[in-house]
Amino acid sequence: MPKDFSLMEDSNRSANPSLHQVSDPARRVLLRGAAGASAAALLAPAAGALGGCATPTDPAIASLGRRIGFASVPMPASATDTLTVPPGYTASVLYRWGDPVGVPGAMPAFAPDASNSAAEQALQAGMHHDGMHYFAIEGSSRRGLLALNHEYTDDGLLHPQGMAIWGPEQVAKSIAAHGVSIAEVERKAPGNGWQLARASRYARRITAATPCTIAGPAAGHPLLRTNADPGGTRVLGTLNNCAHGVTPWGTYLSCEENFVFYFEGPVRPDTHQRRWGLQAGGGFFRWHEHEKRFDARLEPNEFNRFGWVVEIDPFDPQSTPIKRTALGRAAHEGAATGQTDDGRVVVYMGEDARFEYIYKFVSRDAVRRGGFKANRELLNHGTLYVAKFEADGSGRWLPLVHGQGPLTAAHGFADQGEVLVKTRQASDLLGATKMDRAEWTAIDPINKEIYVTLTNNSQRGASGQPAVDAANPRAYNTMGHILRWREDGDLDATRFAWTHFVLAGDPANARPGARGNIRGDIFGSPDGLWVDPRGVLWIGTDVSPTALGKGDYARLPNNQMLACDPSTAAAEGGPDIRRFLVGPAGSEVTGSVMTPDLRTLFVNIQHPGESPSERADPANPSRISNWPDGGRPRSATVVITKDDGGVIGS
Structure with missing residues (x-):
């Protein structure tokens, strides 16, 4: 959705008790009593590599360890419409909104006046690039597939007349600009010679109109059945795809985030609809005016068919995306994936909405050899948990299982399918911890520590809103923070120890x-958020364009990407965080990933500037952008290499 965070969904009115024990912002670790001693032991540095953890196989990479060696990029004094990287690095634009995706025989070029049709847009890069992964072809660091999300559309830029004309063609084009790209990329020339393959057998676009399969415990559930799909197993499209995950068998997990804004609700929504923020006048994107399945007054269950993690096989362009209901329904930000020592899959997921939750899924079965074909059912069976953070630095994973605790028919859950469709209500009943917009999750491949970004929450502690608690310690939290935890044993443990990795902010603030x-x-x-294979933590920021350069952000006029060695946090009084990239005016920096040799970094620059009317508003100079090519601003994937051919960040 548009990055005005005052519009973020805020629908959690559950009576979960607040911990009312504020952690000291000057400290990173909250450890008290016997439980604290246990937590301290769990968070102590691991001796050697832990079983089941990935480690770099290239000796040259392994020898670098977590060290970073680049010089920090200075923060500009005011908003600038450029992309800046450290000395010794080169950045170039690879894949912009509107660039042809590379389907053989279908190569519509981008029209600078945005006059491309909906049919052409369905074969071009969508808008607002977000989560992304590089899938190496035959292990190559010079040829692979980029799978990337297109989170939402700015219809003021997508159409030649902006929103002045609004009809079926405009809705169809907006639908086509959502979803996912699978694009083949290759490094042909020395240096930074990356390019898009002009005709690839893998290339395709998945849009908000692409048929998808619904699988898992909620497939066929009465809450997912519609007039168009009475079986409740097939849905058109995936939308508001934000962050992502990658399975051990080589598929892409795309996460449906703030789907509520695509649906027009009834004047008097029922209890379930209210809990998910559905309301009259809520159809921000106005699709319901010409695509009636997005009108929940006419088709209320269509709303329940979004908010899932979607599995996509990037190497099979004929495959159907699958919505995995066992992972729960939420405003999914991402799906960081790890494995237990016995080979089962664990998926960590944040929910980007105020006062919502953090989840993890543990598969029933271990990964099998044979790629996607051998593991097609693996994400359909397992246990979903929601996190509760205690004041003493410990935490518990509460199982979202029908029949356990209050998750019974007497409390409105007829079966496991209903628990998964109503994941938020189930989490409310279990007393999970309400978070400050939990976004990307990441797993350290060296020691299995897990990180999550809490972007901000300006409503924390406001009148009638939840008070501060141990995990979310700041009222009117404009700056956000990052949590870190380690499971009490393997990744399938039901207890963990947590700490504040860092509280974001500016020491010059009053x-x-x-x-x-x-x-x-x-x-x-x-x-x-991403931890690379050698253990360096990469952080991207997403300050609202309306806040850049103002108030608490007076000295932070652009979004950025930073890196740190997280192992220095305890020994040196906090991680040494260095700025690696500063983005163009008004943009978000997101989706970082590298080739296997760590010598090429791909980064997404999302929503540089905003709609034309907003870009012309002198009261919002931070939004003015013509990046990357002049004229209409375009979200884009950027490729970054080190001039000496070395490892990124070294």
Whole structure:
């Protein structure tokens, strides 16, 4: 959705008790009593590599360890419409909104006046690039597939007349600009010579109109049946795809986030609809005016068919995307995936909405050899949990299983399918911890520690809203923070120990709650998150364009990407965080991933500038952008290499 965070969904009115025990923002670790001693032991540095953890196979990479060696990029004094990387690095644009995806025989070029048709847009890069992964072809660091999400559309830029004309063609084009791209990329020339393959047998677009299969415990459930799909197993499209995950068998997990804004609700929504924020006048994208399945007054169950994690096989362009209901329904931000020592899959997921939750899924079965074909059913069976963070630095995973605790028919859950469709209500009943917009999750491949970004929550502690608690310690939290935890044993454990990895902010702020405790380069609103194979943590920020350069963000006029060695946090008073990239005006920096040799970095630059009317608004200079080519701003994938051919960040 448009990045005005004042519009973020805020529908959790459950009576979950607040912990009312505020952690000290000057400290990172909250450890008290016997439970604290246990947590401290769990968070102590691991001795050697832990079983089941991935480690770099290239000796040259392994020898680097987690060290970073680049010089920090200076933060510009005011918003600039450029992309800046450290000295010794080169960045170039690879795949913009509107670029042809590379389907053989179908190569519609981008029209600078945005006059491409809906049919052409369905064969071009969608709008607002977000989560992304590089799938190596035969292990190559010079040829692979980029799978990337297109989160939402800015219809003021998507159409030649903006929103002045609104009809079936405009809705169809907006639908076509959502979803996922699978694009083949190759490094043909020395240096930074990456390019899109002009005709690829793998290339395709998946849009908000592409047929998808519904699988898992909720497939066929009465709450998922519609007039068009009385069986409740097939749905058209995936939308608001934000962050992502990758399975051990080589498929892409695309996460449906703020889907509520695509649906027009009734004047008097029922209890279930209210809990998910559905309301009259809520159809922000106005699709319901010409695509009636998005009118929940006419087809109320269509709304339940979104908010899932979608599995996509990038190597089979004929395959059908699958919505995996066993992973629960939420405003899914991402799906970081790891494995237990016995080979089962664990998926960590945040929910990007105020006062919502953090989840993990543990598969019943272990991964088998044979790729997607051998593991096609694996994500349909397992246990979904929601997190509860205790004040003493410990935590529990609460199972979302029908028949356990209050999750019974007496409390409105007829079966497991209903628990999964109503994941939020089930989490409310279990007393899970309400978070400050939990976004990307990441797993350290060296020691299995898990990270999550909490971007911000300006409503924390406001009148009538939940008070601060141990995991979310700041009222009027404009700056956000990052949590870190380690499971009490393997990744399938039901208890964990947690800490504040860092509280974002600026020490020059007059308001104490916005100063944070960063050691190194300052930032706010952490969002994107990734730990690379050698253990370096990469952080992308997503400050609202309306906040850039103002108030608590007066010294932070652009979004950025930063890197750190997380192992330095305890020994040196906090991680040494360095700024690697500063984005163009008004943009979000997201979706970072590298080739297997770590010598090429792909990054997405989302929503540079905003709609033309907003870009012309002198009261919002931080939104003005013509990046990357002049004229209409276009979200794009950027490729970054080190001039000496070395490992990124070294």
